[in-house]
Amino acid sequence: QGLCCRTVVLSIWLSMNALLTKWRSPAAVPDRCQGIEMDAVTVNEDGIPYFFHSGFLFKGFHGAAERANETFTELDEHQHLGHVDAAFRLHYEDHPTEHNNIIFFLDTQIFSYYQHKLEGGYPKNISEVYPGIPDHLDAAVECPKPECEEDSVIFFKGDEIFHFNFKTKAVEMKEFTSMPNCTSAFRFMEHYYCFHGHNFSKFDPKTGEVHGRYPKEARDFFMRCSKFSDDSDHVERERCSRAHLDAITADNEGDMFAFRGQSFICKEVNDTLKVEPIELTFKEVKSDVDAAFTFKDDLYLVKDEHVFAYRVGENHTLLDGYPKTVKEELGIEGPIDSAFSCDEHQHVHVVKGQLMYDVDMAASERNATNERSIMFPSDAAMCGPRGVTLVKGNHFYHFDTLKLLFSRAVPERHQVSLELFGCDH
Template structure:
């Protein structure tokens, strides 16, 4: 009986050992049904500090920040699943997260059909999207579209002609940078070991940024040179987070201009204090930058700015600076010069403007408008005319006529002559706080029409 009992126990132990897999087998077994990726349901808060996989704007200027299979749209708001906007990327999620992305800049040539398209790179594949729609034939192998560009990239960013020698794309992999010429499809390989390893790159308002960890470093897209104090925390500049901001207690400047002008290339700028803002395009966002960023020789506020030919004239006190309008702005040798020597008038002045295809600059000084023929040699005052408006801050002549800015509002006159002969001011318009990225000062507000500039 005892022997029978031992025999039965042995059989039972063998049965159990064959029926139950080893612990190692349990841990490594592939489940019979696909399990949802735990990362897919992760809740990301970029204000806690995130290293982004890619940052890219679309054709409308909306900026996308990618992390894993999540994306943020714009500089504020929560993350959402990337497949809501770019659904095909999820089909290739097995390749990993988005390695790199950039927005194509190529208005000319055979590839202009790709202008403003977004290109995403996952492992050895490239996807082309326009208006959130995947282009026919994509995804493709990276080398089919971008010959000699390696797979498994770290970052990518566009570099338009003027900022780079030609319309180009910069591809990053470790400390290697591949400069891809869009027109010739040729690549120049560089090594920028001084830059951090860029996990994403972003072009914003004509400047290029390398993102690493939750920081960024601004660099020159041709030389890779870094100027200024970097790295900086991205939460202070590229997203809206509690307890973070561009400078302690940062506020938008008041809606009151010092100068405004458009150069011959179509770039429009408004100047307030020691800062400027770009007006002609908001597709990459709006932001006030120090004047010294584009015009290094100028310190402090400007009194007036106007464009003539391919040059930008910038007046400050009794001095005038003249810059070539080509990117980057270059101060002409011998300047600044006394305003009296250049235009035949004493400073300071309140405003200056030039109408299209004209060579007479109109300078507002006090309550009079001085006309100077820029084509004459030497330049001297042609006419002085009284104007009906006082305390002028800035003025510009565009397709709408002459806009004269006073505090947070502006007046429109059909021509400089009508400005001079008017007996009463037309109805004023309010400056657009969105366009100028400014705040109204309650002490400056007056009953005015709600019309954007």
């Protein structure tokens, strides 16, 4: 009988230990390129998209997931749900102490963060801050005026839509019959997106109307993945992607070459757009170009510590002696952020961080000289007959002359997908 009791106790102990080990084991890190459904989507104070899924956070349009509580630590102190229901960045300029806060909804509670720190007095009940808005929401998105009649938030729960007016605290029920139920919602570059599963639809925040061919695959436009839907239009994907460009340049004929992830985009003078895998067109580089520039009809691609030079033609051919190191070719330690050359110069201008250098390509021994600060760091840059273009994130800035790069007057901001590639949104 004693042995039997000990056996039972041991069995129970082993079962409990197995359960405890399972409970303690970390959840599998999600891969955004597998077509997962996001719990919530918002942007941070700098406009960088944050995608939340099962306790994890994806920052920007590419990169691995990290634990959400590493950025928003107090979330884990107050709850252990492993997810957030909804999130948005507060846009309420009439109340500067709240403007630009990131708001999270978890079951019945609301958390308000400023610069990733939980505001005093939070969490609070949703009913206290947003009276008339239900618990256990599916999605939420800010809607500042004049995009909505007044500064508002749009809340989604099932097929119910609530417009909350910040000024009056009034709640107006809406019927958005054109769009599916949102599992998360997102305002980005003054456009509104309803995510459902791993698809999305762009909608009018006042009426809910969906214009154009939707739904579309979220991975095609909001994530930089090496593989995506077989049904996707590859040209539209790159034309309208929100992921930033890695490099851009233009040749003497006016054709533009852009690089993003694994893709090479060629926009000809007649606006014809072609998209090919980099590894097909530039097999030695394969993917992930850091910078690109043209010089004397040749195309130079910079990746990590190496420079690849190609003779442009029907088949782009790697020139003899390449690749060379960045130090050997440009007189500076790699990696670099961007580079460009202008027709009237024999120099290539190299950008590293917020510093720009000149490299005399005619010199037998090349050095990066004439260091000076430019207006802001860039992801990509090019020079053409009309001046210099700097690309930063989803926008580009045009400078009529090289000298204007060093001024303090920030030029008008333009949208890459709309104005460089002719996307309709």
